[in-house]
Structures are given as structure tokens and as C-alpha cells.
Amino acid sequence: MASKAKTATRASTRTKTPTGTVPAATRVTRATTASKMKSTDVPTKPAPRKALVNRDNSPDLKPASKSSQKPPLAKTASLATIVDDDDEREPIKAFLRIRPHLGEDEPSATPYLDPISDTTVRMQDPSSSSQSQAYSRMSTVNPSSLYTFSHIFPPSTQQPQFFQKTTLPLVKDVLEGQSALLFAYGVTNSGKTYTIQGGNNEGSAGILPRTLDVIFNSIEGLHGDGRYRPVRLQGIELATEPASSPNTPARRAGPSLADILEDQMTDDIDIDPTTLTLDRNYEYTIWLSYSEVYNEKVYDLFASVDDPTSEPQPTMSGIPRPTSSFLNLPLPSSQSHPLLLTRKALPVKPCPPSDTDSSSSDMSSTGKYIAGLRQIRVHNAAEAKTLLKLGQLHRRVFGTVANSQSSRSHALVTIKVLRVHRGERNDPTSIQTSRLTLVDLAGSERTKHTHTSGERLREAGNINKSLMVLGQCMETMRANQRAVARSLAGGLGSQRMDTRDVKKGLAVVPFRHSKLTEVLMDYFVGEGRAVMIVNVNPYDTGYDENSHVMKFAALAREVCTTAPTAVPRALPKAKPGQKKSIVEPQRRTVSISLKNGKKTKETLLEVLEEDEDQEGDTDVELEDEPINPLVDALFDEIEQLRIQLFESEMRSAIIEAEIREEVMSEMEERMRMMEARHAKLLLREVERNEMKMDAKIDMLQKSAMKPKGTSRRVYESETEEEEIDISLTMRWMSTPNLKQAVRPLRLRQKEKVYRRQQSSNLSHPALMSTKTRSVRTRMNQCETMSMSRRSRNVHQPRTSRQRIHRSF
Numbered sequence: 001m002a003s004k005a006k007t008a009t010r011a012s013t014r015t016k017t018p019t020g021t022v023p024a025a026t027r028v029t030r031a032t033t034a035s036k037m038k039s040t041d042v043p044t045k046p047a048p049r050k051a052l053v054n055r056d057n058s059p060d061l062k063p064a065s066k067s068s069q070k071p072p073l074a075k076t077a078s079l080a081t082i083v084d085d086d087d088e089r090e091p092i093k094a095f096l097r098i099r100p101h102l103g104e105d106e107p108s109a110t111p112y113l114d115p116i117s118d119t120t121v122r123m124q125d126p127s128s129s130s131q132s133q134a135y136s137r138m139s140t141v142n143p144s145s146l147y148t149f150s151h152i153f154p155p156s157t158q159q160p161q162f163f164q165k166t167t168l169p170l171v172k173d174v175l176e177g178q179s180a181l182l183f184a185y186g187v188t189n190s191g192k193t194y195t196i197q198g199g200n201n202e203g204s205a206g207i208l209p210r211t212l213d214v215i216f217n218s219i220e221g222l223h224g225d226g227r228y229r230p231v232r233l234q235g236i237e238l239a240t241e242p243a244s245s246p247n248t249p250a251r252r253a254g255p256s257l258a259d260i261l262e263d264q265m266t267d268d269i270d271i272d273p274t275t276l277t278l279d280r281n282y283e284y285t286i287w288l289s290y291s292e293v294y295n296e297k298v299y300d301l302f303a304s305v306d307d308p309t310s311e312p313q314p315t316m317s318g319i320p321r322p323t324s325s326f327l328n329l330p331l332p333s334s335q336s337h338p339l340l341l342t343r344k345a346l347p348v349k350p351c352p353p354s355d356t357d358s359s360s361s362d363m364s365s366t367g368k369y370i371a372g373l374r375q376i377r378v379h380n381a382a383e384a385k386t387l388l389k390l391g392q393l394h395r396r397v398f399g400t401v402a403n404s405q406s407s408r409s410h411a412l413v414t415i416k417v418l419r420v421h422r423g424e425r426n427d428p429t430s431i432q433t434s435r436l437t438l439v440d441l442a443g444s445e446r447t448k449h450t451h452t453s454g455e456r457l458r459e460a461g462n463i464n465k466s467l468m469v470l471g472q473c474m475e476t477m478r479a480n481q482r483a484v485a486r487s488l489a490g491g492l493g494s495q496r497m498d499t500r501d502v503k504k505g506l507a508v509v510p511f512r513h514s515k516l517t518e519v520l521m522d523y524f525v526g527e528g529r530a531v532m533i534v535n536v537n538p539y540d541t542g543y544d545e546n547s548h549v550m551k552f553a554a555l556a557r558e559v560c561t562t563a564p565t566a567v568p569r570a571l572p573k574a575k576p577g578q579k580k581s582i583v584e585p586q587r588r589t590v591s592i593s594l595k596n597g598k599k600t601k602e603t604l605l606e607v608l609e610e611d612e613d614q615e616g617d618t619d620v621e622l623e624d625e626p627i628n629p630l631v632d633a634l635f636d637e638i639e640q641l642r643i644q645l646f647e648s649e650m651r652s653a654i655i656e657a658e659i660r661e662e663v664m665s666e667m668e669e670r671m672r673m674m675e676a677r678h679a680k681l682l683l684r685e686v687e688r689n690e691m692k693m694d695a696k697i698d699m700l701q702k703s704a705m706k707p708k709g710t711s712r713r714v715y716e717s718e719t720e721e722e723e724i725d726i727s728l729t730m731r732w733m734s735t736p737n738l739k740q741a742v743r744p745l746r747l748r749q750k751e752k753v754y755r756r757q758q759s760s761n762l763s764h765p766a767l768m769s770t771k772t773r774s775v776r777t778r779m780n781q782c783e784t785m786s787m788s789r790r791s792r793n794v795h796q797p798r799t800s801r802q803r804i805h806r807s808f
């Protein structure tokens with residue numbers, strides 16, 4: 001029961017100041033809340049959240065009862081089961097959404113992600129099969145890996161289906177008084193903005209507009225009068241002017257961005273009809289804030305919107321109220337100075353103890369808030385969506401120079417719900433505050449893939465830094481939780497340690513090292529459910545990057561929210577008058593095109609980003625979170641090492657490419673030389689053969705014309721011919737008729753030549769080479785001569801002696 005009481009208290013915010021004055025917002029203690037709940041006997045307590053006890057976020061496993069947890073835990077027990085013994089914690093849920101292929105413009109049509117079940121996906125390196133082994137040597141990731149998620153959404157998943165499964169439970173939580181965080185993580189172009197905000201087609205509204213629809217559908221008829229407004233993270237105070245009018249505050253405050261853009265805001269036809277059943281004893285007011293973390297600075301995206309319910313902010317210069325020249329009309333060409341828009345970075349400060357549970361002395365469990373961030377009351381979903389569109393426009397105006405294509409800032413939309421029991425309307429202490437923050441993180445790709453330089457490099461560095469710190473926070477939290485779990489399990493056979501001793505030895509979670517983690521810190525150390533959406537574009541060439549995204553998700557799934565964290569060590573306070581160095585504000589000119597109906601207009605704007613005020617603000621008289629210079633130095637060191645690693649990776653890649661090129665050209669040169677040598681040899685061989693052939697033909701001709709002496713060879717030949725030659729000579733010696741002796745030889749030779757011609761298929765003179773043609777001609781001549789000799793022989797004397805004489 002104690003845990004239930006705690007849930008109710010931590011999820012709610014109550015003020016103690018009497019009604020009518022602006023109360024210092026405080027939280028009641030757990031004991032107070034518990035007793036109050038008993039005495040009033042009304043369902044002020046939100047339903048306790050069901051704790052998940054296994055790593056896979058399976059809802060089937062029942063949380064073990066306290067009694068059943070008493071026996072010493074087996075060493076093989078899962079981490080989450082052990083952790084559950086200590087506190088009501090829940091691992092961060094990680095949902096994977098695979099982006100569909102968008103058409104022919106996409107680089108590859110073969111995805112490298114293959115879902116093998118609802119929770120497991122195989123990631124296969126597309127280049128592992130086709131590319132050389134060198135790639136695998138360079139790559140730090142496995143060519144094929146399996147990753148597990150709470151649920152995997154294939155490319156065919158539609159927006160309503162995705163919303164129902166991932167966000168609707170959080171919407172229910174927030175309406176019941178519990179806070180929740182949802183962030184979309186992934187590389188550029190993976191579908192984060194599509195998931196959060198949605199597309200332009202019907203039915204493609206993202207989870208943010210759907211959340212607003214469901215909230216307002218559900219609280220229909222349960223709107224509060226808005227006499228209190230939220231301040232800081234969890235505090236409330238009396239609103240100076242009741243915001244009960246359903247009109248948009250901006251409308252009543254004269255011409256504003258909303259008026260100017262009225263015709264640019266298209267009617268929202270995509271409305272989610274889902275309605276949640278709520279306790280009708282409560283009244284609700286909904287408040288919206290929209291901020292962005294850009295270059296390690298936090299900006300209010302509603303800064304130019306008039307909000308009569310909020311006090312004027314002396315520390316904010318804000319964006320000047322836009323005139324018609326701002327967005328609708330192009331500036332006259334004579335205007336040399338474009339309209340100047342200024343925005344000021346907002347400081348992030350720790351919540352005062354009065355905002356939190358006063359019984360808690362643990363300052364580490366207090367979150368941080370963005371000082372000066374506007375929280376605007378919205379009365380219906382359409383109004384909220386219009387405000388968000390204005391915020392997106394501001395994000396675009398100020399982000400134009402840095403990024404015309406993709407979001408390089410982290411956008412945070414916080415929906416705050418103030419709920420009060422109808423019977424306690426006038427008791428500010430009964431007001432409960434809960435928040436749902438949806439974060440569209442900037443693309444997680446690393447510098448080496450973005451070819452950035454100068455301003456873009458700084459920006460990319462800051463994006464990387466905040467995402468790196470987010471990863472480090474999760475890693476530290478996981479390590480701390482494991483340490484606690486081990487100690488609770490009895491360590492290595494030793495006795496179970498005191499939890500306070502264990503907590504003292506835990507590592508400091510580095511939330512304060514990036515603005516993003518500072519702002520989100522409360523969701524990790526406070527109470528609330530966290531959901532991570534991992535967006536992946538499996539057709540992208542960034543396989544390495546997406547592997548890192550997957551690993552990040554795997555890490556996040558092992559972190560439990562509401563984790564115990566270390567108490568940061570305090571450093572001496574900065575001396576009065578000691579200020580940080582003043583940074584020159586960034587001034588740049590941007591050109592933005594806006595659609596007005598069918599026309600698109602280009603407008604020049606000058607954008608000035610001022611640094612946040614370094615002096616303490618009047619909101620809270622509280623020293624900032626203690627700074628540990630060692631941790632700071634270590635972080636700087638890590639950053640330096642990361643840059644060095646990246647540089648050396650680049651260098652080795654360049655060296656490898658150069659060596660490859662060198663080896664290739666050397667090989668090519670050798671091949672060329674070998675080819676030339678072989679060609680030369682071939683030519684020589686051909687010439688030799690031709691000469692040989694010529695010689696043979698000459699000899700043949702000579703031998704046919706005048707054979708002399710018995711020992712003379714008929715023609716030069718190889719062994720076979722020589723044998724014939726000898727045998728013929730022998731025969732010629734034994735026979736008086738020389739002609740008779742030579743005839744078989746000649747016939748055989750003719751036959752051979754004929755066969756050669758046939759085999760080379762060059763019998764036609766046109767197809768013969770010059771040499772062959774000359775051979776043929778000579779043979780024909782020989783033939784003719786022998787024919788004429790034969791005809792002459794007809795008149796030869798008949799005696800042997802005469803015949804021999806004639807033939808010679």
C-alpha cells in the first residue's frame with residue numbers, strides 16, 4: 001500500500017497556500033497524502049501503474065508480492081526481477097518503426113532489416129556480400145545481428161494503429177495523473193517527424209495531433225475553470241486572469257502570428273475519434289509548451305505568441321510581434337535591412353524544493369525546468385494544433401540557415417494536465433499535475449556522414465553531444481541499477497547490503513552535461529513512464545549509423561525509470577559578481593519561403609539568437625546543481641577522444657584508399673607489360689613459321705624442278721619428311737625410273753598442302769593471307785611445270801639412260 005500512496009503523491013502537485021493569494025507551490029508529503037486520501041475517501045489516487053518485471057516488457061508476468069520476494073534471490077534471476085524488489089520500476093519501452101520505401105528516388109530497394117517476429121528483427125549488412133572484405137575490416141559493426149524490441153512495426157503500419165499501441169497508454173496515464181515521456185530516435189530521414197507530427201495526407205496525422213484529439217475527446221464536459229496555472233515543472237500558482245474563455249488568448253491580444261497566418265492554416269480533417277473513459281469527478285485544464293534544444297541552448301517556440309495568462313517575462317526579449325511584412329508580404333526591394341527577429345535562450349534550473357515532495361531530502365530526485373518557458377492553456381484540439389503549427393513555423397524560421405532540409409534541433413512538446421476534484425475546486429492543494437512530453441530528436445548521424453564544416457560542424461557536434469550524453473546517462477543508470485540489484489541479491493555470497501550504502505557508491509548520472517538530458521532528467525529520476533520510438537529507414541546506406549541506433553535502443557531497454565541516482569557532490573558556490581563570459585549573440589540573415597494559398601513568397605529575415613541570462617533569475621533563489629570539475633574534464637576528454645577517433649578513422653580510411661589505388665595502378669602496369677611481351681613473342685613466332693614455310697616451299701620447288709644426286713634431300717622437313725626423303729632416295733637409287741620414284745612424294749605433299757588449306761578454311765584466294773596466296777601461286781606454278789614436263793616426256797626416248805637424262 002505504501003507504494004500506492006507514493007504513486008499518488010508523486011504524480012500530483014498540491015499547493016499549501018490559501019486560496020486567493022499566489023501560493024508558493026509545494027508538494028505534500030506522502031504521509032499527508034495518504035491520510036488525506038483516507039479521510040476524504042474519494043478516488044483522488046490514480047490507479048497504480050502495473051509494474052513490468054521482465055526485461056522483455058512482457059505484461060504477462062505478475063509483479064512478485066513482497067512476501068514472495070523475501071527468499072534470497074537466485075543469482076540467475078533477471079535484473080528486472082531483482083530491481084523490482086527495491087522499487088516500483090519499469091524498463092524503458094523501445095518500439096521499432098521501419099519506414100516504407102518511398103519510391104524510385106530511394107537509393108536501394110532491398111531493405112537490410114528483416115523482422116522475424118513481432119519483437120525481433122535481423123539486420124543484415126547490405127554490403128557484406130557484395131563488397132570487399134576491406135569494408136568489414138573498416139566497419140565496427142557485425143554484418144548480421146538480431147535485435148529485440150518491445151514491439152516491431154513493419155513498414156505497412158498505419159498511423160492510427162501505431163498511435164494506439166505506443167502512445168494511447170501514455171495518454172491514459174497522463175489523464176490519470178502520471179507523467180510520461182516519449183522520444184523518437186533515429187538518423188535523418190528515418191521518419192521521426194512523420195511519426196510525431198504526421199504527414200499531409202488524410203489519415204497520416206502523427207501521435208502528437210492524435211494525443212491532443214484523444215485528450216480533448218476524453219475531457220469533453222470536464223473542463224476546469226483555469227484559475228490556477230502550472231509553473232516550472234510541477235508547481236502551480238493562481239492565474240492573474242482566469243483563462244476560462246474558450247477564445248484563443250492570442251486572438252484577444254490583437255493582431256499576432258495566428259491572425260497573420262490564419263489563411264495559411266489548413267483545416268484539420270484528420271481527427272482521431274478515440275475517447276478514454278475518465279473519472280467524471282475531476283475537472284481538467286490542458287496546458288501546452290513547445291521548446292527546442294538547438295546548439296546546446298533552449299528556446300521557447302511559443303515566444304512570439306501572446307499569452308495573457310502568463311506574466312510578462314522580463315528576461316526574454318522574445319520574437320517581436322510580427323507585422324504583415326513578416327510573413328505574408330515580400331519586403332520591398334529597396335529595404336536594405338530585413339526584419340530583425342530576436343530570440344533568447346532560456347536557462348535550465350533546478351526545481352525549488354517547494355515544488356517537490358517536501359519529505360524528500362534527496363535533491364538529486366528533483367528535476368529541472370526551463371525558466372521562462374511559456375505554458376499556454378488550450379481549450380480544444382484545434383487550438384492546440386494551431387499553436388503547434390506556429391511553433392513549428394518559429395522552428396523553421398530560426399532553423400532555416402542551419403538546416404533547410406532536416407531538423408537539426410531537438411523539439412519538445414509538453415502537454416500538462418491539471419486535474420482537480422470537483423468537490424475541492426477551491427483547494428489548490430488538491431490539484432494534480434502530470435506531464436506528457438513528446439520529443440522529436442535531431443537526426444543521430446555522426447559527423448563523418450554529414451560532410452559538415454563550420455557552423456554545421458558545431459551544430460552536428462552539439463547534436464552528437466546531447467545524444468551521446470543521453471546514451472551515457474542511460475548507461476550509468478543501468479550500471480547503477482545493476483549495482484543496486486547485485487547488492488540486494490547479496491553480492492558474491494556476502495550479506496545483503498544496506499541500500500543507503502549502495503546508493504553512496506553509485507556513479508553520478510551526467511544529466512547536466514547536455515541541455516537535452518537536463519530538461520528530460522525528471523523523467524528518469526522522478527516518476528514516469530518512458531517510451532522510446534526507434535525509427536529506421538532500411539533503404540538508407542547508413543547501415544553503421546542504424547546499427548548504433550539499434551544498440552542505443554538495446555541499452556535503453558535495460559534502463560528502468562524511477563531509478564535511484566547518486567547524490568551529486570557539491571562544489572563551492574560561485575562568488576557574487578562572478579559572471580560567466582558573455583557570448584556574442586549570433587546574427588544571421590535567413591530567407592524563408594511561405595505558402596499563401598497557391599503563391600509562394602520569399603521573405604528575408606534577420607535572426608538574432610541571444611544567449612541565456614547568466615544572472616540568477618527571480619523565480620527561484622536556489623543555487624544551481626553542483627558542478628564537479630573532474631566530471632566536466634572527463635566529458636571534455638571523452639569529446640576530444642571521440643574527435644580523435646573519428647579523425648584517425650578517417651585518416652586510415654584515406655590511407656587505405658590511397659594504397660588500394662597504388663596497388664591497382666601497379667598491377668595494371670604489370671599486366672600491360674606482360675601483354676606487350678606476349679604480343680612480341682607471338683609476332684616473332686609467326687614470322688619464324690612464315691620463314692620456315694617459305695624455305696620449305698622454296699626447297700620443294702627446287703626439288704620438284706631438278707633433283708640432284710641420291711643423297712640430296714627432296715625438301716627440308718621434320719623427322720617424318722626426312723624419313724620419307726631417305727626412303728625415297730633409297731627407292732630412287734634402286735629404281736631406274738626417277739619420275740616414278742618422286743611421284744608418291746609429290747602426291748603426298750600436294751595432299752598435305754590441300755589439307756592445310758581446308759583446315760584453315762582459306763581456300764578462297766580472297767580469304768587467304770598474302771603468304772598463303774604466294775604459296776598457292778608457287779604450287780600452281782610447280783603444277784604447271786610438272787604438267788608441261790609430263791607432256792614433254794611423252795616424246796622422250798624409251799631407253800632408261802635417255803629417260804634419266806631427260807628428267808634431269
Ligand SMILES: Nc1ncnc2c1ncn2[C@@H]1O[C@H](COP(=O)(O)OP(=O)(O)OP(=O)(O)O)[C@@H](O)[C@H]1O
Pocket residue numbers: 098099100102155186187188189190191192193194195199405406407441442443535
Ligand atoms: N511511415 C511512413 N510512411 C510514409 N512516409 C513516411 C513514413 N515515415 C517517413 N515518411 C516520409 O519519409 C520522409 C522523411 O521522414 P521525416 O522527415 O519524418 O524524417 P526525420 O527522421 O524526421 O528526418 P530529420 O531528422 O531530418 O528531420 C518524409 O517525406 C516522410 O513523409
